[in-house]
Amino acid sequence: xxxxxxxxxxxxxxxxxxxxxxxxxxxxxxxxxxxxxxxxxxxxxxxxxxxxxxxxxxxxxxxxxxxxxxxxxxxxxxxxxxxxxxxxxxxxxxxxxxxxxxxxxxxxxxxxxxxxxxxxxxxxxxxxxxxxxxxxxxxxxxxxxxxxxxxxxxxxxxxxxxxxxxxxxxxxxxxxxxxxxxxxxxxxxxxxxxxxxxxxxxxxxxxxxxxxxxxxxxxxxxxxxxxxxxxxxxxxxxxxxxxxxxxxxxxxxxxxxxxxxxxxxxxxxxxxxxxxxxxxxxxxxxxxxxxxxxxxxxxxxxxxxxxxxxxxxxxxxxxxxxxxxxxxxxxxxxxxxxxxxxxxxxxxxxxxxxxxxxxxxxxxxxxxxxxxxxxxxxxxxxxxx
Amino acid sequence: xxxxxxxxxxxxxxxxxxxxxxxxxxxxxxxxxxxxxxxxxxxxxxxxxxxxxxxxxxxxxxxxxxxxxxxxxxxxxxxxxxxxxxxxxxxxxxxxxxxxxxxxxxxxxxxxxxxxxxxxxxxxxxxxxxxxxxxxxxxxxxxxxxxxxxxxxxxxxxxxxxxxxxxxxxxxxxxxxxxxxxxxxxxxxxxxxxxxxxxxxxxxxxxxxxxxxxxxxxxxxxxxxxxxxxxxxxxxxxxxxxxxxxxxxxxxxxxxxxxxxxxxxxxxxxxxxxxxxxxxxxxxxxxxxxxxxxxxxxxxxxxxxxxxxxxxxxxxxxxxxxxxxxxxxxxxxxxxxxxxxxxxxxxxxxxxxxxxxxxxxxxxxxxxxxxxxxxxxxxxxxxxxxxxxxxxxxxx
Numbered sequence: 001x002x003x004x005x006x007x008x009x010x011x012x013x014x015x016x017x018x019x020x021x022x023x024x025x026x027x028x029x030x031x032x033x034x035x036x037x038x039x040x041x042x043x044x045x046x047x048x049x050x051x052x053x054x055x056x057x058x059x060x061x062x063x064x065x066x067x068x069x070x071x072x073x074x075x076x077x078x079x080x081x082x083x084x085x086x087x088x089x090x091x092x093x094x095x096x097x098x099x100x101x102x103x104x105x106x107x108x109x110x111x112x113x114x115x116x117x118x119x120x121x122x123x124x125x126x127x128x129x130x131x132x133x134x135x136x137x138x139x140x141x142x143x144x145x146x147x148x149x150x151x152x153x154x155x156x157x158x159x160x161x162x163x164x165x166x167x168x169x170x171x172x173x174x175x176x177x178x179x180x181x182x183x184x185x186x187x188x189x190x191x192x193x194x195x196x197x198x199x200x201x202x203x204x205x206x207x208x209x210x211x212x213x214x215x216x217x218x219x220x221x222x223x224x225x226x227x228x229x230x231x232x233x234x235x236x237x238x239x240x241x242x243x244x245x246x247x248x249x250x251x252x253x254x255x256x257x258x259x260x261x262x263x264x265x266x267x268x269x270x271x272x273x274x275x276x277x278x279x280x281x282x283x284x285x286x287x288x289x290x291x292x293x294x295x296x297x298x299x300x301x302x303x304x305x306x307x308x309x310x311x312x313x314x315x316x317x318x319x320x321x322x323x324x325x326x327x328x329x330x331x332x333x334x335x336x337x338x339x340x341x342x343x344x345x346x347x348x349x350x351x352x353x354x355x356x357x358x359x360x361x362x363x364x365x366x367x368x369x370x371x372x373x374x375x376x377x378x379x380x381x382x383x384x385x
Numbered sequence: 386x387x388x389x390x391x392x393x394x395x396x397x398x399x400x401x402x403x404x405x406x407x408x409x410x411x412x413x414x415x416x417x418x419x420x421x422x423x424x425x426x427x428x429x430x431x432x433x434x435x436x437x438x439x440x441x442x443x444x445x446x447x448x449x450x451x452x453x454x455x456x457x458x459x460x461x462x463x464x465x466x467x468x469x470x471x472x473x474x475x476x477x478x479x480x481x482x483x484x485x486x487x488x489x490x491x492x493x494x495x496x497x498x499x500x501x502x503x504x505x506x507x508x509x510x511x512x513x514x515x516x517x518x519x520x521x522x523x524x525x526x527x528x529x530x531x532x533x534x535x536x537x538x539x540x541x542x543x544x545x546x547x548x549x550x551x552x553x554x555x556x557x558x559x560x561x562x563x564x565x566x567x568x569x570x571x572x573x574x575x576x577x578x579x580x581x582x583x584x585x586x587x588x589x590x591x592x593x594x595x596x597x598x599x600x601x602x603x604x605x606x607x608x609x610x611x612x613x614x615x616x617x618x619x620x621x622x623x624x625x626x627x628x629x630x631x632x633x634x635x636x637x638x639x640x641x642x643x644x645x646x647x648x649x650x651x652x653x654x655x656x657x658x659x660x661x662x663x664x665x666x667x668x669x670x671x672x673x674x675x676x677x678x679x680x681x682x683x684x685x686x687x688x689x690x691x692x693x694x695x696x697x698x699x700x701x702x703x704x705x706x707x708x709x710x711x712x713x714x715x716x717x718x719x720x721x722x723x724x725x726x727x728x729x730x731x732x733x734x735x736x737x738x739x740x741x742x743x744x745x746x747x748x749x750x751x752x753x754x755x756x757x758x759x760x761x762x763x764x765x766x767x768x769x770x771x772x773x774x775x776x777x778x779x780x781x
Binding site for chain 1: 416427428452453492494501505506560637656663671735
């Protein structure tokens with residue numbers, strides 16, 4: 001500890017260089033934060049997929065619909081606790097660039113299926129009383145500055161109204177939130193009975209997919225097979241899988257683009273660290289002579305090693321903490337793509353890993369020159385020019 | 386004036402010739418700039434390639450008609466009656482064989498990706514004869530055309546490359562039946578190359594679609610007739626449709642993916658640029674401080690502050706341009722033509738495309754490098770020019 005002042009003075013010696021190195025480290029860790037958040041966005045919420053939830057869709061493709069009668073048939077199967085329908089509404093709010101998911105659901109059933117979405121009880125009651133009511137996620141409400149009581153029109157792209165019109169109007173009666181940062185707060189839920197009622201007669205009775213809760217997550221595969229068997233050889237065969245598998249499958253459709261971007265970001269992160277590390281090492285190499293002096297006046301090998309390492313670790317940690325701090329603030333301000341990612345946050349796990357990396361950076365950058373300093377005898381060091 | 390330029394030149398040459406002595410730090414800075422440019426160009430080439438695919442092969446006279454409000458073909462729906470109204474509307478190009486108006490069916494097949502085996506939404510298009518007259522840029526490059534009324538398909542080059550089972554001579558399951566892949570086609574790198582094509586009537590039958598379609602692709606007499614064509618259909622009480630130029634329709638569908646890529650790309654470029662500026666500053670400060678005496682000597686000999694400043698700046702910019710060009714070249718080698726497929730979130734189907742490192746991107750990359758060099762060199766140059774001569778000469 002008493003050498004801290006000496007280390008500090010060493011860092012201050014070339015202020016410009018120290019500052020620039022520090023700033024590079026800040027940038028690197030800021031980038032690291034974005035990398036972690038983008039990864040979350042590309043994973044589309046795999047981490048919150050419920051182990052006891054299955055997604056049942058049409059076997060041929062997700063765009064084909066299933067009869068609404070399947071709900072009751074699935075609920076009769078052993079191992080199924082509940083089944084509830086959902087449909088892709090695909091409406092446009094003002095401009096197609098404002099992309100978010102809208103889903104007609106059976107309010108109580110659906111929210112019971114997703115306990116991570118929390119709606120205040122009074123808003124839940126209001127939803128049950130308002131046929132045109134909609135409950136929206138906090139993120140999307142903030143993005144469009146919606147509040148309870150607002151009337152929101154959506155232009156239908158798939159589901160025209162019975163009267164031929166395309167504008168569906170909804171009253172926002174509630175805003176859902178979640179304690180889990182990985183929960184998708186960009187969804188727009190409205191009532192299935194309202195949806196059904198406004199549709200033309202011929203379009204009624206079809207739903208996009210079902211969410212099914214199983215009694216025992218360990219038997220999820222077994223129940224999935226039972227569901228698929230139930231509807232085999234019917235006009236609408238199903239494909240049941242765990243929510244995890246479903247979300248992963250969907251996320252993977254983004255393909256190697258996502259992988260390439262994350263690979264590039266990682267490469268950039270390590271390149272910046274490499275360059276910063278090199279500069280940090282350089283700062284020690286220049287002072288070999290002084291290290292000789294220190295040794296000559298009685299500093300032990302270990303003390304010298306500790307001082308050299310201490311200097312680089314200090315630099316790494318200061319820069320890293322600043323970078324991670326800025327990343328936390330910047331990322332909570334939204335994603336750089338203007339709302340393409342429904343989920344965008346800096347997970348705590350990655351922050352902790354980042355903290356370790358700051359120390360690791362200091363250790364690795366300082367290790368080589370520190371070892372050199374360790375091996376050097378005082379005489380050799382002093383003789384060096 | 387001539388003397389002044391001569392001085393700038395002399396100092397610059399002298400600085401550049403001393404680069405080998407400072408090789409480590411110079412290389413680190415150049416590496417940094419090269420990295421920035423390579424990444425910037427590489428990431429933006431994804432967006433450029435995607436956009437190129439979405440807009441390829443659609444001239445200004447090509448239009449698409451979908452159900453009113455539909456933003457993609459998958460969510461649209463048109464009956465035979467609607468289709469007939471569209472083809473009879475004034476403005477549609479006619480030749481000896483009739484109107485160039487093609488009703489088409491859009492479907493999605495779940496096929497595994499070759500690289501990861503993950504199920505993907507591959508678009509399938511059901512067409513009638515007119516489709517090939519509306520799209521005259523479509524050519525079969527392997528095998529043959531499918532026969533009407535038979536369970537046969539032809540596959541776009543991009544789809545064949547990215548998804549399993551789409552090889553010439555292979556079979557694929559459509560609505561539970563095996564269909565033969567009899568041909569591979571090319572379409573100037575356009576969106577059609579991501580698709581599987583077959584007979585619309587057959588697909589209507591196996592998918593129980595009745596006589597319905599999702600879109601009409603038409604060719605107009607001239608780009609100028611678009612407005613009157615659209616207005617006439619908008620005012621026609623028999624149909625409720627949205628009319629758009631094909632290029633605009635597809636461009637509207639590519640906003641999310643290009644927004645995603647350019648958003649992330651811009652972020653990476655900005656942060657990396659910042660990192661590279663710090664690297665360049667470090668290098669140039671080191672370069673100036675290691676030559677304090679030399680610079681002071683030059684000044685004492687009568688070289689002006691201006692030439693010294695410009696020379697240091699020139700060195701930084703030169704190094705950045707060399708680094709940046711190297712980076713751009715690497716990006717071109719590594720990314721240009723790289724084949725990929727991604728899901729277009731707005732149309733719910735896979736788009737196969739190739740990364741496109743355009744000359745514009747290369748120029749942008751090198752310009753960005755120049756800017757980094759300029760900022761990175763300016764402050765050290767200022768310091769060099771302001772060096773107090775007497776103290777610097779006395780300095781050890």
